[in-house]
Amino acid sequence: MISSETKEPLSVIIKESISRVYATAQLIIKEYNLTKADKEKIDKNITDEKLKKAIYEILGINSEKH
DSSP: OBOTTTOSBHHHHHHHHHOHHHHHHHHHHHHTTOOGGGHHHHHHHOOOHHHHHHHHHHHTOOGGGO
16 A cells, blocks of 8 residues: 555555664655665665665665566
8 A cells, every 4th residue: 555645655655654674764865865776775875674675675676686
């Protein structure tokens, strides 16, 4: 299900409100204007696996490739 306001999956929105990792991931995405095309930049600069996984989920990047 997709939020009509943010166009994000509701599961991601719920996780953001509950989890510090998802909230931090959302902050990083917004701060650095990250998109799916920035996968290499994310891989290079984010060493925390939980944070990287959250960023991938929010951006819709297939995490099995990293």
